[in-house]
Amino acid sequence: MALMARAATTTDAFNAVAEPRRRQILDLLAAGERPVGELVELLGLAQPLVSKHLRVLREVDLVRVRDEGRQRLYRVNAAPLKPLHDWLSGYAQAWNERFDLMDDVLDELKAEEDSGNHDQGHGQGDAPGRKPDPHHP
Secondary structure (H helix, E strand, O other), X not given: OOOOOOOOOOOOHHHHOOOHHHHHHHHHHHOOOEEHHXXXXXXXXXXXXXXXXXXXXXXXXXEEEEEEOOEEEEEEOOHHHHHHHHHHHHHHHHHHHHHHHHHHHHHHHHHHHHHHHHHOOOXXXXXXXXXXXXXXX
């Protein structure tokens, strides 16, 4: 069986944000424009690596750059994230439903625990067969 070459992983926003460092860069740029030197300092990465990630983000239009004097300032362009947001929002409904079910189960367990404590006549933290501590009411 012949192996097929892998497709480029940076051809769209989905693939570009799959890399954690690129997401970190986007998070930093979400606060406002920054020069590459500031990104290097905040990320603790080598400048060539940050520049490589910025290039990928520029190629998919997630980051825009402008020259100001001798500096290049980078900023987020969130528009290409809309398809990603739209796709993920379909899962949000399922997550919310599961969390609601989990809340119901936790409420039932808490109610059972509370009624169990009251039925047995034990105060909070009292164990069956244990004498109460006179120093702690």
